[in-house]
Structures are given as structure tokens and as C-alpha cells.
Amino acid sequence: MSGNIIDLSKIEELKVIKIQSDEINMGSMVTFTSILNSEVLSKKAKLLCKAAAAVGSPQIRNRGTIGGNICNASAAADAVSSLVCLEAKVDLKSMDTKGAIQSRMIAIEDFVIASGKTLLEKNEILTNIVFKIPYIDGL
Template sequence: MREFEYYKVKNLKEAINLSKKFGKNKRFLAGGTDLIVRLKDNLIKEENIIDIKNIEELKGIKEVEDEIHIGSLVTFSEIIESDILKKYSPLIVEASKKVGSPQIRNKGTIGGNICNASPAGDSIPPLFCEDAKFFLESTNGSRIVNIEDFFKGPGKTILKEDEILVKIILKKWKENEFGFFNKLGQRNALTIAIASSCIKIKKSDGKIEDIKISLGSVSPTVIRAKKVENILRGLKEYKKDEIIKICDEVKEEIDPITDVRGSREYRIEVSKYLVFEALNNLLNIRG
């Protein structure tokens, strides 16, 4: 592994100040499940590694009135075991179960998954369905950013040089809300998504009152399929042929690449059926 300078910081202020000092020439070490692999592959040019793992302000899952605050250092195992999240935000729990392996889930953090900004990040599609907000802090103070404004492309976010993701803010689920996450990979464990979809539905009187659909691994960032959402909103009758036709519209909203995991054409075709499969799990589709 290449050489670097290692710094262990104790609190947020120290992390931000050190990060300001190094500017672009630093990387944060949270879970490290991506960073350490990239260090070994000599893909990290930055010379300073700031280990933020001991910062208490970045830990824990808390209920705050009608919100849930997830610290950026919370691991996927902690998410899966969280009674608060199981009760009030089950989609992020389901998605976290699909991350890597037990070993990876014990180390990888939700904040690391978000800040790496991979279009295949497993925790990101549910966060789009939840309209998550990110609490960021820098030497200039703090700000809250909507998830839709956060990602700029593969590996790119709006985070400033000395800015750190402190926590993820979600709204608690209401009684009439339902969701489904599905990830298509070559196998169940230790796989990077070929494509994934996540749906959150609010039903009232058998009608789709509101719906949010997000897709991973089929665009430069995770995206919301808002055109399909708009067609589905208000729908009362769920006929199979019609629903598949609506799901086909998702091809207008995605822009996948061809890589070792799958071709552009395959991803476009399979996205339609991932969305259909999710809807089929949430609605009483006939015919």
C-alpha cells in the first residue's frame, strides 16, 4: 500500500479544521471498505488520511419529534438492528441488508456510502424515496441540503473541501405508507447492483395518493423516475398490461452505461421490470 500521513481526530471541530488545512489533499476514513481497497490499488492521490471513526457527534440513530437522525458513521449492521428504523423507516433497513456481506456491513457506514456517491450505492435509492436531508458542517458553519441537490455525478457531490456529512435526516413513516426495495445483482451477497429500484407508496381508499420511485446503477447518479410517478399518482385500477406499459416509460428517465455487469440495453429493459416487480409487491395487480 502507498504511504500516507495518518491522523486520528477526536471531534468534529478538529476534523473540519484539519480538513480546511489540507484542502483537496486529504481523504476521510470512515468504514474504509472502499477507501482501503482504493489505497491498495493506488487510486488515491491524496497524501493525508483523516480517521473520523472516533467522532461521537457522527454516531447514533435518534428520534427527534417526527424525524429520525442517522449519524454518518452509523454502520449498515447498526441500521439493520435499529428498532427505530425498523418501525419508522423500513426501506433503508431492507436496502442495508443487501450491502456486501456481514463483514462489510459491520464496517461500512451510511455516510461513506453517500459520500462515495456511487450510482450503485445500495443505501441511496431508499434515501431518495424518503426525500432525505443531509446535515453538513464546515468551518463556515452548518447547512442542510436536499438529497436531490447533493449528487453531481459518479463520485461527485456538492461537498466543499472542508465540509463533512454529519447526519441524515428522514421523516418518520405514517401508517398508510408502504415500500419495496429490489436489487438485481449476479448473486445475493457481495455483489454490486446491475440495477436497483426502490418505491414508496402512500395509499388511501385503495388509490395511490403519492408515490416515489428511485433507481440505482442506471444513470450517473441515483435518480427519481418522476414521469412514471406522475402517471401512477391517483391510479385506482391496477391492470397488469397497463402497469407494465407505464413502467416502460422509465426508459425516458434513465441513462445507463454498458460495463462488465451489464449492457445499457439490458439495464433499460430490466429497469422496467424492477419497477413492475416492486409495484406488484405493493399493489393488488390483476390480470
């Protein structure tokens, strides 16, 4: 397999977890440690925090990202089942031949099509994971 490798690690916008209106928006480069330490997620989406705690060792949680976990599409991907429960969508971006940015949102359960296979196109990157803030009775 040949191709280009793009390093997304320096794009700070992809490392942010934030609330926008009634949704949580998480960049694809958010690490599992960041998920565990997120005040927003611990209050609004504890399910995802519990899934992050189950990911490997501290070293893996420190380096492993939610976007990598999704795009790898491993049958053992710890975060994917939690994101399905949260009805999350992935935001995919690409650039057309004229330099215009294209975007498409896909439900996570449609994005991961088989073990090791996703709908990610060769010219796309996963930029964000978005889901509605879960309603928790009494909070």
C-alpha cells in the same frame, strides 16, 4: 491527490440513530449493521433496513457507513435510492477561518450530482442524515 485525512470513527455522536420530534436523525458513521439492528428504523423506516441488508457481505455491513455510502456516490450505492424515497437531507458541517462552525442542509437528490460526484466541499464533513418519519397508514 494530496490532502489531509480526518478519522471520524471515534466520534460517538456520529454513530447514533435517534428520533427528534417528527424526524429521524442518523449520524454519518452509522454502519449498515447498525441500521439493520435499529429498532427505530425497523419500525419507522423499514425501506432503509431492506437497503442495508442488500449491502455486500456481513464484513462490509459491519464496517461500511451510511455517510461513506453517500459521499462515495457510487452508482451502486445501496442506501442512496432509499434515502431519496424518504426525502432525506444531509447535514454538512465546516469551520470558517474564525473557528465558527458552518452548517448547510441539502436534499440527498441534490447532493449526489453524478456517479462519484457530490456537492461536498473540501472543508466539509457529512455529519447527519435527517428525514421525516414516514406516515404508515394503520400504524
